[in-house]
Amino acid sequence: MERVQFEQEQMLAELKDLGEKGLFSPGEIKQIIKRRTAFETALVRRIPNKNDYLRYAAYEMGLEALRRKRVTRLKLPKSPPSISDYALTRRQFQIFERALQKFKSDVSLWLQYLRVAQRAGSRALAGRIAARAVQLHPRTPALYVLAASHELANGGMGAARVLLQRGLRLNxxxxxxxxxxxxxxxxxxxxxxxxxxxxxxxxxxxxxxxxxxxxxxxxxxxxxxxxxxxxxxxxxxxxxxxxxxxxxxxxxxxxxxxxxxxxxxxxxxxxxxxxxxxxxxxxxxxxxxxxxxxxPRHAAAVALHATRALALRSAEELAGDALVDALRRANEEMLAALDADGTERCPQDELAATYAQFIEEWCRKEDVDAHLKLYLIGSLHALIKRQTKKNTPSAVLLAAHVHLLMELVHLEPSPPATPSRILSIARRYTSTTPMDARVWLARLQAESAHGTAESVNDAWANARHAVPTCTEIWLWGADRCCLSLQSSSSNSWEEFDALLAESMHDAALRDVHQSLLLRIAESIGKRSRGLASTTGERRARVEHVAKRCLPSARAWERIFLALTNPDAEIDEEDEDEEERVRGEEQEEEEEEGLVREVYEYWRGTGEVEEATLAWARWLLVRKKRGDEAMKAISRACGADGGGLAQKWAAIVRGSEEDQEGEGAG
Structure with a gap:
């Protein structure tokens, strides 16, 4: 506390001067002393906290800003500088110096100190801070940049150059x-x-x-x-x-x-x-x-050079004939690189992906003329034809072509292809490259937009057969089944069950199978009227998954979270109020039994700690049964249960803080 007493004595002269000038009232000066004493007491803790220093410095900054405003408002007559004119700013610097004695390795603290000195107009101090920071942290580029910027702003071009060159040698x-x-x-x-x-x-x-x-x-x-x-x-x-x-x-x-x-x-x-x-x-x-x-062999480098004119001109300059010429030159240069032998410039697949991205970007711009879009998509189609004659065309180009045809199907005055033509092209491309998932996904989107229900199902089945390990293809149709599960009363559950069974036929599809189980977890937790409107129906699904579908711990975790999601409330719009109240207690008991059952399944996969924490949290937060939650934690804590106990203690503290916040609100 000797340091606190020392600082209190040091502030007497400046506070006296502030009072004599009428900038602060006696009551305000007492409040300043009280706040500074609290800050100083916090700084002398055995374990220092950087935030204490920052809060102290922020308070002094606010105090100095207030002093300046009052000087301007009161229009005090000019007089020789006194201690109060610079004491508040000097105290800010002292606080940062004290903080850096404790936290020299904190780069962000050096940066804040430098900015404070610059805002205060202390050029010499800012230069010294930058030099010290660079000396202590030679591997931090941001410090060199700020130090060079400071030197340059104050006329030191040579010093700024030396600083950056020194930094570049090390970074x-x-x-x-x-x-x-x-x-x-x-x-x-x-x-x-x-x-x-x-x-x-x-x-x-x-x-x-x-x-x-x-x-x-x-x-x-x-x-x-x-x-x-x-x-x-x-x-x-x-x-x-x-x-x-x-x-x-x-x-x-x-x-x-x-x-x-x-x-x-x-x-x-x-x-x-x-x-x-x-x-x-x-x-x-x-x-x-x-x-x-x-x-020389980088696809992005070819694109950067080809699109140079497009990137360098402003929106005003890049219009009309200038845009047409620049776009044509860029397109022709990239086409020339693609038509050349891939070993001479860069790998064809990378360059093809870059060119497809270029075409898609410009075709999706709303302010680009329709004729320019037709020119670009025509160039893409012509490139595919040329590659087809030589060898198998790049799959990324095929997929991009189908996507753009679908997006521009309503282009005025005339689209590049009709819906039937788009389907024909997509089907031909999957025949050309039957093992590429990107082309199949493009075809599935085309079939979904312009085909029939039968053609969509056939295309999806063929895609799963052609690229069996592609999870994205399986999930494409699985998501449609999940939507049906949540919004209709059709046989979508049987379709999804058949899909799960199909994914278990091959061990290579394990990841696909688990991804499908994660998708179905949401439908199990859904409580809307229709399919799975009762807890019994959802329990039947859970038991089916447990007995027939080989779920992983992650799948059980997702199902548990879906069941315990507080937002997944039942739709009671058309339900009789008396009937709802009468069945509420029974519904809650059945719901809790289902959640407990899923918890036991999850716990049985070996993830005892994660499952127990989730179950105990649900009991504590949702059911307000802390004793039972503590019993579950004690049951899971074995000889090495210290980690679980610590995590549970953190959950309890968080719950108590939330309750205090709600009470204060």
Missing amino acids: ADCAEMWREYVRLELGFVEALRRRWDVLGISLQDSSDRGRGRGQDPENQGERIDRAEEEAMGDEARGAIMDGAIVRQAIDGAAKALPTIELFQNLQTLIAGYPVPESLRNSLLDHLHARLAEAL
Whole structure:
């Protein structure tokens, strides 16, 4: 408590000054002392808590903001600075310094301290904080970026460059740092250009240089090292204006981190930076040359280069003839890569998936002309025909073609294909690639949208036979059965039961079988009128699953959760109130018996701890029978039951907190 007493003594002078200036009343000053004493007491705990420091600092920030507002409102006469003018801000810094003595390894704390110093306008302190943080955490790229940003904002272009270069030596695999380094060099070139324009320094090929967007030439020029500038000759100036420094930065990034994400980030950065058009195009050409060298067999690299014109232009520029030309060039370049031998450029499957994504993206845009969509889908169809003549076409292209035909079936003025044509194409594609699940799924969607009930069932049966281990195909039809189970009184349960039996014929379909059981759990827990309207019917399903379907522990868990879901309430809209009240008690008893039965099945799979915790939680929260819940926990706790007891204690505490919250509400 000596530290608390010391801090109370230190605050007397500033509080006295605040009172004499009339910024805070005596009552407010007493409240400030009380709050600070509480904060200081919290900070001297044996086990420190970072949140205590942050709450203390936030309180002082709010106090300083209030002081500033009152100074402005009261219009106090100008006077020499006094202790209250800076004491509150200084206390914020002291709190962060004390916190960092305890939590030096917390990077987020360093970042918050740096931002507080920057907001307070303490440039020298912010610089020292950044330097200390970088020294302690050399493997944290965000610290280098913030430190370099601080140096750059205060005229230290050389210091900012040194900081980022040092960070890149230690974090060469960080795309964010490479992007910021290229941004720094772009800013240096643009600052020099604007300064030289202001000074009237002319360079060769200056006719194309424009003024940038939204920048102040004088402020930009302040970031330049004047001695370095004076030592430059005309040749050096020309090289800088041509982007030589930026090209070196791009070369370093491409060599250290040759990833598609890096090139995408750099393209976005250069395309949006306010530099002359000729320099922008030159830098982008250089970037894409390095892209071709670094990732010659990467499908995304081919797409990035092909769609360059589409990505670089704004929405206003990319319209009319410009859009048509850019889209045509991108499409033709990607088609040329696909028509070439896959070993020369990149794997055909990856490139085909990239091209399909490109076609789908542009065909789904609402503001793209219908004729352009027909052109793109026609190009896709022509590519499939060419691949069919050579060899088996790519399955991802076939699936994408069917999906797009379905989506554009109502395209005006004329769709690319009629419903009957779509069905014919989908059936032909499944014959061409009978073992690919993507093509079968596309056909199933087409059959569901435009076929008959018989053709849908036949297609689904053929798909399960052709790709038996594809869970997605099985679930496609299983979901339809589940919908029928919940909304009708047909023989959907028998259909689903037959599907479960079919999935047990082969051991390779175990995952498929368990996925089907997870789907049926929801229908078992449903309490709507119709199918499974009574607990007895749902118990019959549970017993059938237990005896005939080999359920896993996960399936029993899902069934238990479905049965105990408080939202799965019975629909009583048309039920007589007296009859409902009379049968309510019996229904609850039967319901509890069913839940207990599922719990025992779940417990029998070996997951005793998980099942017991769920059962005990249900007894405690829903039935308000804590004693019985505790007995279930004691029954499950053996010689090594400490972990279960701890988990149960946490559940009990959470339940008590919820009850207290409801009571307070």
